[in-house]
Amino acid sequence: MKLNRNGVSTAVAAVAVVIVAVIVAAGAYFAFGSNPGTTTTIVSTTTSTSISTSTFSKTTATPVLINGAGGTLVAPLMSSWTFAYQQVTGGPVNYQPVGSGAGIAQITAKTVDFGESDAPLTAAQYSGLPSGTTLLTIPISDSGVVPAYNLPGLTTPLKFTGDALARIFLGNITQWNDPVLAALNPGVTLPAHAITVIHRSDGSGTMFAFTNYLSDSNAQWKSQVGIGTSVNWPTGLGCKGNAGVAGCIQNTQYAIGPLEIAYQIQNPGAISYGSVRNAAGNFVLANLTNIAQALQAGGTVGLPAGSASWTTVSIINNIFNDTKDTGIYPITTFTYALVYLAQSDQSKGSAVVNFIWWVVNSGQSAGNNLGYPPLPSNVVQLDDATLKTVTYNGTPLYTGP
């Protein structure tokens, strides 16, 4: 390397100057320059996900960025929502699918503007909130869990009860041609082969709903394993993510595993899944309609106000015990947005209220293509009432009709 008379290589000096210049320029850009502003206008309101425009129009004020964090179950739908919401109203929303636990932790610490969780807060999490604050629980979407399996040659969907599923996942029923399964499926020749159980290896709201359902169905599951996003599975192999479970089931003959309905909707016909018996005694094969009906029925039992504690709310239990609604699918669950009752920033609080209002009222149709059933009307009404109570300095933030 050539050295000049000061002993410093000119090449090194030049490189250092360039690096410093790049860092300074990047810093300036991020600090001052990345505001999208109100440069675009609405051209068309018919997006491919057929989201309707509501009472919202493009705001002329500087749009406020709001941040949310929470579970992965609703992540695909949330990215569709944030994109469409920005198209329709200009309001940017940033959502990080870091997991329900992390979402609750972040909203507790107020590092995000809204949280999202697949399970309502536990009593311990409620007591961890800053004192004097109330966190509202607002169902924004839902999901259903189906028992998917890989049985070569069998075309008719198998029938399961919650108790049979619990015993399979406990490891008590080990063969496909077990008398219990044979009795549920008369006329079907079940193979004399061992059942390979597949479950999720990562914590997930889908598993929370599924273990909740198994706990309601089987006392041994309830005492031995319990309910959780991650549990100590008595048997079986864990695969990562919904797609991982689907892949493992497809690659392993005679396997069974719990799969989110969203996967089935997006990949129709890829995996067989069975019907599950509901409280009325009917075997129901899950689809968007009967999941939404189940949530409507579960919701009429009585959901608490948004500001109350939702710890003991078990929508699964409501549906599980519902003997009068004959066509509903039993393994369904809500997923919740978490918003503080008293907002500390007027523009951000207003933006959060408007976004969640839009999600609950106008954004539900986006779920059809992605496999998330639209919220039933009674839950939408409950959510609307809850959103109207959000205040800043005592004045309600919601200003729509």
Added chain:
Amino acid sequence: MSFRLKGDSLLKSSVAAAALAVVALVVALGYEIYSGSGLSIARFGFSFLGGRVWDPVHEIFGALPFLYGTILTSILALLFGLPISLGVAIFLSEKAKGQTTLKYVIGTLVELLAAVPSVIYGLWGLFFLSPLLRQYVEDPLHAYLGFVPLFSGTPFGLDFFTAGVILATMIIPTVSAVSRDILNAVPNSQREAMYSLGATNWEVIRRTVLPYARSGIFGATILGLGRAVGETMAVTMVIGNTPRITASLFSGGYTLSAVIANEFTEASTPLYLSALVEIGLVLFIVALTINVFARFLVWRITRGTRMRV
């Protein structure tokens, strides 16, 4: 003082600062992990290392199945990967005439393997290798040698064995690249001396080159082992993710890094989170111990040879 001399002391101090920064980073890392596991250490103490149950619902946590999985898969990775790596390194460093283009192509390909992201290995393993291994390797082994505890248990493809094979594939580039350089550094005088005594090609390698490069190859092995111990995404996709301690290679298992990757985002209670951080602490200590032990062994071996890693 002229600018030249100032520049010199400036260089010295900035270089020293960089070195100290590395030390500070390691210390800070260790301290943060240790303090994060405080809750779990207070609750379980040393019994955490021997605990076999991992139950998030009832809040009982133990690290033994994961420790077992990490060590077993790493040993399998070395077992499967080391012979192949040595073979590649010997082939590439072979001083016999000809085949230089082939050596260049193979050398480049092996180094390219190291650049493949580990999640790609995981996907390849899950969708391609796992069914293949199950059908052509695990099922026959189980059918003929099922009485041996190692091969007992119905194979499903997602088990320690497949994880070991994937890890072996991932350490081959590292170990063979470093070993090739080590073998190339063996002085030609050694080889020529053996040839002049009438040794065959194989005898030259076996009796002179390999013993001369012993410590270097050992160091390369430890580098590969370090990668195998920490590998997360590839392993979690093919190992079956079930905390189990069993002699069967065809059983599903779990490793320290896999459980952290899978359960960290949804860890709902402080104790659960703390237990996962403590798993991280265990992994950190395991990796450090392997490296320190390896350095010690290399020092012991190097006293006999003239090569230094």
